[in-house]
């Protein structure tokens with residue numbers, strides 16, 4: 001008899017399959033994929049495309065699927081691993097090997113279920129998974145490590161770990177809305193006996209979409225987008241990216257469960273350190289460091305200072321800190337727009353998808369402020385258009401800023 005979990009999951013994963021590799025794990029909704037496809041529609045074949053804020057590698061993957069050579073940068077080691085795993089080709093032999101070995105894994109998992117296995121040190125882990133679900137997930141993880149090694153050890157087995165990442169979210173009480181994560185009211189105990197079935201469904205859906213080879217190439221590299229120096233002499237034809245927005249969303253916070261289970265994070269303080277490196281990061285230590293942060297470059301567009309100042313003097317909780325937050329965001333983006341110039345071909349077109357935000361009634365017009373940075377830095381043909389309304393109650397939009405170098 002087919003269990004409910006299987007029926008429900010079959011439905012979800014069939015729906016996801018149409019997204020191919022894009023459906024594995026992503027931060028961007030499906031419209032992001034369409035937008036990148038549109039921006040690449042008239043680009044000559046085998047162009048060199050860069051996404052300096054890779055995230056889940058949407059731009060790189062779309063570009064490579066269209067036959068281009070793509071580079072992506074990120075500072076988050078988990079996303080660098082995920083991006084490379086998502087964008088490489090897997091041989092038939094490798095996929096067959098995974099299917100064969102997983103049968104053994106599930107046998108071992110049944111034995112390990114009654115033992116104590118490694119679990120990640122996630123704060124308040126019981127909010128994410130019930131103790132029974134946690135026991136099964138940790139048994140499955142141990143069995144997977146015994147057969148395939150830890151996530152970063154063997155590239156050819158990355159797909160197994162992507163499936164496991166998907167499984168931990170499917171079985172958790174986290175609710176992922178578009179960009180931010182919250183908890184459902186009750187910790188789900190999703191028919192936990194079926195976790196192995198669910199894992200097989202997820203894995204099979206991922207293996208099937210990995211059968212289709214990508215004709216171009218993608219390399220996701222660990223590069224801080226504020227300090228781009230060079231790329232082995234390579235020059236970029238087109239930049240398409242969605243950088244963080246000045247909206248206090250922390251990618252580290254959203255990615256915590258994946259990062260702990262795959263051992264890219266081991267302790268809470270590492271998460272804060274990573275968020276401090278991230279543009280727009282304000283989580284843990286990143287928030288307290290903002291208190292003493294001071295701008296070093298007075299050549300920023302004056303509107304950036306006035307926007308930050310009106311937030312600082314407004315009557316809101318932590319107004320002063322948030323004024324600094326906004327100033328640092330635009331300062332970091334200015335550094336980025338300055339340093340990327342060294343690797344752009346003359347005539348390179350750039351497209352930045354960004355969102356505006358509000359702080360205590362003060363509008364932060366991200367598109368206008370970044371356009372002004374671009375102008376000061378010597379970019380030309382700068383324009384921006386609304387691509388999407390983000391929230392029906394507030395005047396929040398996503399814009400595409402385009403420019404030429």
Ligand SMILES: C[S@@+](CC[C@H](N)C(=O)[O-])C[C@H]1O[C@@H](n2cnc3c(N)ncnc32)[C@H](O)[C@@H]1O
Pocket residue numbers: 026027028032052053054055056057058059073074075076079223224225226241242243244245251277278279
């Ligand atoms: C909005 S997300 C990108 C979403 C992406 N378009 C996708 O498809 O998932 C922004 C990304 O910028 C990265 N990032 C933040 N600060 C960075 C920096 N200084 N250098 C490079 N990447 C950075 C974050 O880790 C995050 O993955």
